[in-house]
Amino acid sequence: MPETTIRLTKRAVDQALPGSSRYILWDSDISGFGLRVETSGKKTYLVRYRPKGLGRVAPKRFMTVGRHGHLTPDQARAQAQIILGAVAAGEDPAAKVAAAKAAMIxxxxxxxxxxxxxxxxxxxxxxxxxxxxxxxxxxxxxxxxxxxxxxxxxxxxxxxxxxxxxxxxxxxxxxxxxxxxxxxxxGVVPEGYNPVRGIDKYPEQGRERYLTSEELGRLGTAIIEAETIGLPWQVDETKPKAKHLAAPENRRTKLEPAAIAALRLLLFTGARLREILHLRWQEVDLERGLAFLPDSKTGRKTLVLSSASLEVLRGIPKNSIYVIEGAKKDQPRADLKKPWASIQLRAGLEGVRLHDLRHTFASVGAGASLGLPIVGKLLGHTQSQTTARYAHLDADPLRRAADLIAGQLSAAMHRGEEAAV
Incomplete structure (x- = not known):
């Protein structure tokens, strides 16, 4: 098939339509600079050359310059000139790229x-x-x-x-x-090459753990104990060094007020951990009961502060730009792993994660029939499907309907028994 030569201007490139097979348009100004047009309509700039010094017997090399759209014709032409200039100087750019690809681990x-x-x-x-x-x-x-x-x-x-x-x-x-x-x-691997393709993923089951009223009572007791008299140490009295420890009545550790406040805020707001740990005072409006988060998991978010969470916030000293002060001045706290582990152990909440406090907040809202859109708004969900996991907890309207139907059926059955007697 004869080669087509044309000056590769923007108009010429835009007017190059896909055919029944892919083809190449070669530039009339720069020998070796061309545009490959795929049957899909994809257009790619390329360079063709023979390595210097090997003569006409040397195999032609093709080197991709870039996709049309990512590059304009003038940008692609400039890059092609650089590549062809390197060839004129005795280099083999395509071989260097191939070697670099193979070498990249x-x-x-x-x-x-x-x-x-x-x-x-x-x-x-x-x-x-x-x-x-x-x-x-x-x-x-x-x-x-x-x-x-x-x-x-x-x-x-x-x-x-x-x-x-x-x-x-x-x-x-x-x-x-x-x-x-x-x-x-x-260009490190061939475009479209992805060894992950075709591997089936494992089925995943969502994990929603909600605290019961009895568990919430234990949690509240453990938090009060941690901030007042302190949590008791876990000591193995059979160990030789146990006798050198403080007296049993003095073996208690109080948790930091900031950690206690963070735990309460997580439960009372339903917020994510980082939303609380990275919350700054300048984002909190105590008067209106709102916190304006500039960057949560789902983007900008307004956190509605309950009366309980406002009470917690008013009790926190402003020693840092962050509501929950970190170990370093004006740096956010990294995590709550140690304080939560202590509270979790004391409250007997084995396996309960900090994120389950958020699930608990949502479950109480759903169970109180506040409506899933309202609960989702409080949690900052951007999609209704995310909140739908709590739909089975919104049972009060259904329970009332079931009681009404079953009550009428029961009454009818009872009257039938009286008539039979």
């Missing part, structure tokens, strides 16, 4: 992915989770493998190895899939 590819894609485009917490999944699970298994050599079998083996933690296994697989999409766009 997963570990280096991950560093590039986290630096140039995840950190600029994802929330800080999400970026930390991506990095954790890659560093903990992927690097130990395939970190030194060339990115282009990783196969579906490699990732299936990794996924199977994590079967005891199905949710984490699925999340890790999703992160690796995102990694390969990024690498394809950067």
């Amino acid at each position: 997963i570990k280096d590819a991950m560093d590039l992915y986290l630096k140039e894609h995840v950190k600029p485009k994802r929330k800080e917490r999400t970026a930390e989770e991506y990095a954790s999944a890659l560093n903990r699970h992927v690097i130990p298994e395939i970190g030194n493998r060339p990115a282009e050599k990783v196969t579906r079998a490699d990732l299936l083996k990794l996924h199977t190895k994590m079967k005891d933690s199905p949710i984490q296994a699925n999340r890790t697989l999703s992160v690796v899939s995102s990694l390969y999409t990024f690498l394809g766009k950067r």
